[in-house]
Amino acid sequence: MAEVPKNQLALVAENFQGDFTVKEIPVPEIEEDEILVNLEYSGICHTDVHCHEGIYGPLVKLPYIGGHEGSGKIVKMGGNVKNWKIGDKVGVQMMNNACSSCEFCKKEKHFLCPSIVEFGVSRPGTFQQYIAVKPYDAVKLPDHADLSIIAPILCAGVTIYSALRQCHLLPGECVALSGAGGGLGSLGIQYAKSMGRD
Template sequence: MATTRLHPLLSIWRTNRLIGSNRLGGANRGRGGPVVAYKTPWRPFSTSSQLQFKQARFRRVDPQEVMAQTVPATQKAAVFDEFGGKLDIREIPVPEIGPDDILVKVQYSGVCHTDLHVWLGDFPLQTKAPPIVGGHEGAGVVVKAGSNVTNFKIGDRAGIKWINGSCLCCEQCKRGSEPTCDKIVLSGFTRDGSFQQYAAVKATEAAPIPDGVDLANVAPILCAGVTVYKALKESNVKAGEIVAITGAGGGLGSLCIQYAKAMGMIVLAIDAGNKEEHCKSLGADLFIDPFKTNDLVSAVQLLTEGGPHGVINVATAARAMEESAKYVRTRGTVVLVALPRDAKITLDVFFTVVRAITVKGSYVGTRQDTDEALGFFARGQVKIPTEVVPLSELPAIYDRMQKYQINGRVVLDLWK
């Protein structure tokens, strides 16, 4: 019969208990407890190999190592090999990341009109050479992080924006305007974007997505939401003042109405009459159908008692932009957001000067703008109707976009 031996830790416990008991004359007399024996004979590790085996079994697991092991070598993506050519859903390698990058497992990606123009090849900026993977409204989870990354860790939720990287060293970056960086990197344009299951992005430009936010619904905020929110800030319209929104019933306009209301502005929506109910359901205070008046400038100034304090142009029409500079209030601001193809506008220089009108462009937003725009969405102050479809539907979505058959925003599920 084997001799019963105490485990060393239990032996220490027994000694401490006895010191406090009346059996060893301690202060805590009468409080000693039963001695528990370790029934199985205990012995130390007899060899170094046994010790190494035990250490290996209980080694702390590195989450980055585990996630790296789960990232496949290839993935599904939407690729085009020539501008305006076939959109091919095929297997491509998962991108490598640099020391300043993160790799995001993209769950959902919004589809923007800019993606359509990149595919058609009519965007007046230099892209990377095809093949190109489009997309710049990606939402997912970080699965890899470069050695220099400190603002994201494995498992964090992250968004991929139009701005994929900036130098942070040029004059524009130093002024806090990374969208106008001299060496800007653009998702789905100069670097493959979010129409793939795994996408690489510079960690400094990736957007932290708040917990509890639905990834499918938040995806369009990363471009459309940030764009209109920034434009409203650029308008300098204050709470209680009037902002006019052209093309108010569209995807950008619908978001712009909601951000403007959340910022305390009075909203004049300008769009076709069949959009009136929709615009007012989102919070628009006033509405004008430009197709039902022969003098839009007078109609706007009459309804707003002198003109809106600012105008956000998201309508893709040069005429709407020209008219907005005429009906805006004296010392007001006209913000150009939409990008009509080959558009040119003409302004009356004399009245633009003597009325001190500001006309400016607004182009997406900074990292701070992104955080603020996401904050409005996370608090439930901004909502957007989304249509979620599989990645394979992208060619059909581009066709519908060209026929103006999209309501709200379309979001791709990268895993269907």
């Protein structure tokens, strides 16, 4: 594994609706309970467009490094990290830093945790080469996983999969997807078919 550089490239917007520029910024330092991921792919979501347009206002930290659906490999680990290894393929989740102890976390509704921060919104996201994350904010992937396919699945894929699961449809029942020509819809068609829905 190559040595981790001191600096990296990132796609940065200095202000809302401003141009993105490629800038050299420091590679994040990791804490003892974090992993450093060399991002190889990042999806682009409509949330990124909303952040850039300033729709989320004060939630978005400027300068803005967007992206919240990335995939790559671990290149460095803190001393307290267990059950991971250098070179593991991982996906980076959008919402992170859940407390694991509030009423929402105990019900596995981490996305409602008041401690949540979001990559690409309130902290620098996946439009950079390296990102520091807690292991529980990453998804360990099999060695054979195609990282180019995984990145957009981490947002759009999870969104539509969750919607289909909440329908409680039985195999053979019909599903209608409004706007099935977009990213969510096209994934929804594939998921529904693989789940035995018409």
